[in-house]
Amino acid sequence: MAAGPDRPDDAVSDERAVDTPYETTETSRTANTREITATMDLALRIGEVLLSSGAGASDVSAAMNNVGRACGLRRFTADVTFTELTMTAQTAGDAVPVIQIRQVRYREVDYGDLTLVDQLIRQVVAGVIGREYASRRLNQIISSGHSRPRWSISLALGVMGGSIGLFLGGDWVVVLVAAVAAVLVDLLQRRMGRRRLPAFYQQVAGGLLATLIAVGVTATPAQVSPSLVISTSIVLLLTGVNFLGAIQDALTGFPLTAGARILEAFLATAGIVAGVSGGLQVADVLGVDLGHVSPGAYALADWPVMVVGGAIAAAAYAFSAYAPERSLLPIAIVAGLSIGLYAVALDRGVGIAWSSALAALLLGLVSYPVARRVRVPSLVVVAAGILPFLPGLSIYRGLGLAATDASAALLAMVTAIAIALALSSGAILGEYLAQPIRREARRLEAKLAGPRMVGPHSVRHERGVRRRR
Structure with missing residues (x-):
């Protein structure tokens, strides 16, 4: 050759x-x-x-x-x-x-x-x-x-935080606070990471800082919801993507790895809960009246705003994870389409779990050809596109309510697990349906052990290797 x-x-x-x-x-x-x-x-x-x-x-x-x-x-x-x-x-x-x-x-x-x-x-x-x-x-x-300077990553995370604030129906004050909080939390965690502090303590510090920012905003004349400000400020700390990875491992036959990832996700979320609780205690000591704070409470914006905010958030997250520039616009488009389907399904009375499953199915189905077109693994498109659905926020809400309302905490955890299962299974099923569409895939269909989000299916050149021998 x-x-x-x-x-x-x-x-x-x-x-x-x-x-x-x-x-x-x-x-x-x-x-x-x-x-x-x-x-x-x-x-x-x-x-x-x-x-x-x-x-x-x-x-x-x-x-x-x-x-x-x-x-x-x-x-x-x-x-x-x-x-x-x-x-x-x-x-x-x-x-x-x-x-x-x-x-x-x-x-x-x-x-x-x-x-x-x-x-x-x-x-x-x-x-x-x-x-x-x-x-x-x-x-x-x-x-x-x-491939990118570190300041650009912090700026992208700020854009992502502000976009999530827009996605959750916040006004310009909430969007601005979420963007600033994301940048500051990133800088704090990076500084702690250089000192090799465990991730749990980084999560505690991040949750504390985000809550103190919310306390500072509430102390001003600005009319904002403390619960919404806290929810948007801790988006950077949420472990929804890790939880989705755990569900994927469980569905594809790796229960040991799935269990370890689930434990890691819950431990990281517990760190956020501890940090937010510490910030609320500081507010009480300072005499700042936050009113009733509901952990993880949020409301969705109108569907056009949701689509725009979610698309920008997905692209900003991909940029912060050093994804190639050529993939950013396709990621934003795919995320926008999935969020649009999610909003339509919710508007038609479909439950949140089934709406998430339909959106993830579309995401998995479209991400495979899009990823091949822009020459990136489909994992990059799927991970960025799922981010706006915020499964980690439901996990945080469940753990946050555990100390005050056991029944509400149980309901929130069941909802979080249902959303995570719906997103993971929907995205994987989309990959299953998308891969056989390829021209050569019918010869490989019997060999597929599961959808590949990274790497090829099998050693396809093996027959040519024998011929050369």
């Missing part, structure tokens, strides 16, 4: 090493061990980037298996848990197994890196590049840093 304009020169020389099956004779086992170790290391590091960027366990497992098989590895297994990736290979029945384990540490979500790694996986699977070049390219992606 000749090198083309998109095929690196050293990928050609590396092709023979990738496509040649591993020997199992006694004399070659030492060399084979080095080859197996290098292949497993590449697959594990790719899986680490995907898992830390929010990809589901099923996507990570499929990507690791595809990379291993594309690089010639056979008789291996790949296992994914919440904080650990494991690969085991045994070239023959009497051979000593090779095992590699990689701990997954938290890193800032970077959809730009995720997009580059997704493209790297596709090139490896398609046989365009070999293992050695892929390993060097992965090193460049991981070590290159972010």
Whole structure:
């Protein structure tokens, strides 16, 4: 196969090493061990980037298996848990197994890196590049840093907070306060993150700061609802996307990872509750009368305002997560369409859970072709498009009411779980329906173990590999 304009020169020389099956004779086992170790290391590091960027366990497992098989590895297994990736290979029945384990540490979500790694996986699977070049390219992606200055990320989060305030029916004062609170909370959490404080304490500090901002606004002559101001100010801290990831893992057969993610989401939300409670205590000490504060209370705006606010919020979140610029406008359009369907369904008397499910189904159905068009993983479009539906706000409301009204807290938690299930299952079902529409997908349909939001379905070039052999 000749090198083309998109095929690196050293990928050609590396092709023979990738496509040649591993020997199992006694004399070659030492060399084979080095080859197996290098292949497993590449697959594990790719899986680490995907898992830390929010990809589901099923996507990570499929990507690791595809990379291993594309690089010639056979008789291996790949296992994914919440904080650990494991690969085991045994070239023959009497051979000593090779095992590699990689701990997954938290890193800032970077959809730009995720997009580059997704493209790297596709090139490896398609046989365009070999293992050695892929390993060097992965090193460049991981070590290159972010593509945008940090001040622009804080500004985008401020835009996202203000847009959510618009989405929830706030006036210009609420929108402004939500934007300022989002920027300040981001700066505070980033400063605490540099000191390596656990995420729980960062959530407590963020909730405290957001509540103190609401207390300060209430102390002014401005006529605003303290509950609405607090709800819009803590949007940046909510863990709805993580909760959705947990539901996805549970639906796709990874209960252990799903349980860990759910526990993490509830712990982070409990930190917000503690911070907001501390801010309300400060208000009492200062003598600021906030009236009756209902945790997580909000009201939706008219549907045109909802569409505009939700679309801007989705695009701003994608920008803050370093998504490529070419994807921002399509993300805003897809989110606007989903929110429009959600508003129409609510207006027709459909329940909030079914309205969320219909909107998520449309989101999953449309995000797949849109993501392929703009050359990003569909996870980027889905995660940004689901953000305006705010499942985390219902979780916060349930935990916030637990100490004062047990029955209302139970109802809020059931509602939160129903919304999260509806959004996750709807988005995944949309992916199921969208993927077979592709021209080549009917040949792969029997092989699909689940929808892939990151990476290709399978090693499609394997037949061509045998032909070259």
